[in-house]
Amino acid sequence: MSISMGEWVTLVLGSFPLLGLLLWWWNELWYVLPLKLRHSPTGAKLPPGHMGLPFLGEIFTFHWYFKIVRRPDDFINAKRAKYGDGVGMYRTHLFGSPTIIACFPGINKFVFQSDETFILDWPNVDIVGASSIVAVHGKSHTKVRSYVVSVINRPDALRRISQLVQPRMVAALESWALKGRVKGYHEARKVTFENIGKLFVSLEPGPLLDTIDNLFTGLVTGIRAHPLNIPGSAYRHALQCRKKLEDIFRVELEKKKTLKEGVTNDLMDGLMQIKDDEGNKLSDQEVLDNIVSLVVAGYASTSLSTMWTLYYLAKYPDVLQKLCEENMAIHENKTGEFIMYEDVLKMKYTNKVVEETIRLANIAAFVFRLATKEVEYKGYKIPKDWRVIVWVRYLHANSENFDDPMCFNPDRWNEPAKPGTYQVFGGGSRICAGNLLVKIQLAVFLHHLSVGYKWKLVNPDAEMIYLPHPLPVDKVDITFNKI
Numbered sequence: 001m002s003i004s005m006g007e008w009v010t011l012v013l014g015s016f017p018l019l020g021l022l023l024w025w026w027n028e029l030w031y032v033l034p035l036k037l038r039h040s041p042t043g044a045k046l047p048p049g050h051m052g053l054p055f056l057g058e059i060f061t062f063h064w065y066f067k068i069v070r071r072p073d074d075f076i077n078a079k080r081a082k083y084g085d086g087v088g089m090y091r092t093h094l095f096g097s098p099t100i101i102a103c104f105p106g107i108n109k110f111v112f113q114s115d116e117t118f119i120l121d122w123p124n125v126d127i128v129g130a131s132s133i134v135a136v137h138g139k140s141h142t143k144v145r146s147y148v149v150s151v152i153n154r155p156d157a158l159r160r161i162s163q164l165v166q167p168r169m170v171a172a173l174e175s176w177a178l179k180g181r182v183k184g185y186h187e188a189r190k191v192t193f194e195n196i197g198k199l200f201v202s203l204e205p206g207p208l209l210d211t212i213d214n215l216f217t218g219l220v221t222g223i224r225a226h227p228l229n230i231p232g233s234a235y236r237h238a239l240q241c242r243k244k245l246e247d248i249f250r251v252e253l254e255k256k257k258t259l260k261e262g263v264t265n266d267l268m269d270g271l272m273q274i275k276d277d278e279g280n281k282l283s284d285q286e287v288l289d290n291i292v293s294l295v296v297a298g299y300a301s302t303s304l305s306t307m308w309t310l311y312y313l314a315k316y317p318d319v320l321q322k323l324c325e326e327n328m329a330i331h332e333n334k335t336g337e338f339i340m341y342e343d344v345l346k347m348k349y350t351n352k353v354v355e356e357t358i359r360l361a362n363i364a365a366f367v368f369r370l371a372t373k374e375v376e377y378k379g380y381k382i383p384k385d386w387r388v389i390v391w392v393r394y395l396h397a398n399s400e401n402f403d404d405p406m407c408f409n410p411d412r413w414n415e416p417a418k419p420g421t422y423q424v425f426g427g428g429s430r431i432c433a434g435n436l437l438v439k440i441q442l443a444v445f446l447h448h449l450s451v452g453y454k455w456k457l458v459n460p461d462a463e464m465i466y467l468p469h470p471l472p473v474d475k476v477d478i479t480f481n482k483i
């Protein structure tokens with residue numbers, strides 16, 4: 001019996017809906033069905049949601065909200081509308097893994113506090129270094145973290161750093177005014193990296209620092225790339241950049257060994273010299289790995305938050321006015337060119353502007369964890385080996401947590417945020433190790449900016465991009481002049 005052409009066409013067309021249904025349900029059958037069939041003694045179930053298409057999961061929906069319609073928070077709003085609130089957990093498949101999204105304070109806290117169950121699992125840790133703070137766990141992490149925090153995030157360190165960064169900030173602002181029109185993002189990156197050079201390894205601007213900057217750009221690109229070590233791949237290029245950076249930093253490290261202790265007093269010195277209670281020091285490799293990871297963690301985050309201060313203050317002149325008043329009062333009473341750490345502690349309004357900038361900018365939108373075992377939270381289970389994405393951005397953009405959340409309003413910080421709703425720096429034992437460092441840098445920058453300069457956005461209605469970080473498309477194009 002032969003099948004006619006017409007019957008073939010009908011068969012093929014008729015199978016499309018079936019094929020579509022199969023694709024739509026494939027991930028649900030593959031990942032969810034076996035878990036549902038397994039009896040749970042407590043009756044816990046998987047969080048609501050949908051696992052999307054095979055391999056791709058919900059990546060198109062994610063891109064739809066983040067790249068096409070540019071309303072990133074509607075990715076979660078759509079889930080809440082479709083599946084209900086529950087406890088703020090949804091199942092999905094994103095970035096190549098079955099995933100639980102956590103977006104309410106309670107579940108976020110649970111994830112952050114259970115750090116043996118939910119481990120930090122950086123992709124391609126070989127690029128930042130196996131003994132870097134972000135690569136180690138348990139006791140090793142506690143040890144490395146205590147060294148790192150001592151040299152960048154304690155009052156003594158902050159006092160010193162607040163002095164070291166000001167000359168380059170002042171020089172940068174003067175150079176912007178001379179140019180008259182600048183891209184805030186590019187200039188913020190430049191001054192941030194100059195300060196990183198000075199703070200980390202006592203390097204002045206010049207060809208070596210430019211080389212290091214380029215190498216870091218290559219290195220960062222490879223962190224989230226597919227780990228394919230073949231010619232031309234971003235991963236291989238990142239490994240090569242890492243190797244060259246390590247060579248450069250090793251030369252600096254060896255130079256320091258021949259100098260008297262504390263001659264340069266930079267972060268590399270700090271990491272080399274600091275001892276724990278038993279007198280143990282970090283090894284050379286630990287110092288190098290942690291210098292690399294601190295630059296990775298601090299470079300983009302500090303540049304972007306500096307850029308956002310320019311943007312928000314241009315958009316909110318009333319805030320700028322109040323900021324100017326507070327800083328002028330300090331400026332008029334100070335003796336030298338630079339402000340002191342103690343001045344910054346007194347700058348109440350400036351510190352609220354810093355907090356509000358970091359809340360609204362949402363530079364780190366998500367925090368990634370890996371579930372090392374199956375756990376339950378309020379009747380829902382998080383399966384072993386699934387990724388957990390703590391969607392911190394949603395906390396800060398949710399009107400249940402912050403009134404009029406998209407408005408830049410430093411005065412909201414007259415009261416502390418509701419518990420668990422402000423997680424810009426993550427939480428638990430992995431909370432950002434540079435949170436005070438970035439705040440002090442922003443505060444001193446705001447001081448010099450507000451007392452000496454005026455600026456305007458060239459495109460006040462510029463569209464936003466949200467990936468990999470939030471940024472106006474024109475990179476904050478501004479006219480910039482002395483007052």
Ligand code: HEM
Pocket residue numbers: 120133134145148152293294295297298299301302305358363364367368423424425426427429430431432433434435437438
């Ligand atoms: C506005 C700026 C910043 C934001 C929003 C931010 C955000 C974060 C977040 C959310 C985490 C937690 C990641 C996780 O748990 O997986 C983190 C960790 C970290 N951050 Fe920051 N960060 C900022 C600036 C900085 C700076 C300036 C430095 C240092 C130069 C720094 C160093 C670190 C380090 C070392 C960690 C890893 C801590 C650990 O694993 O123990 N960050 N940051």
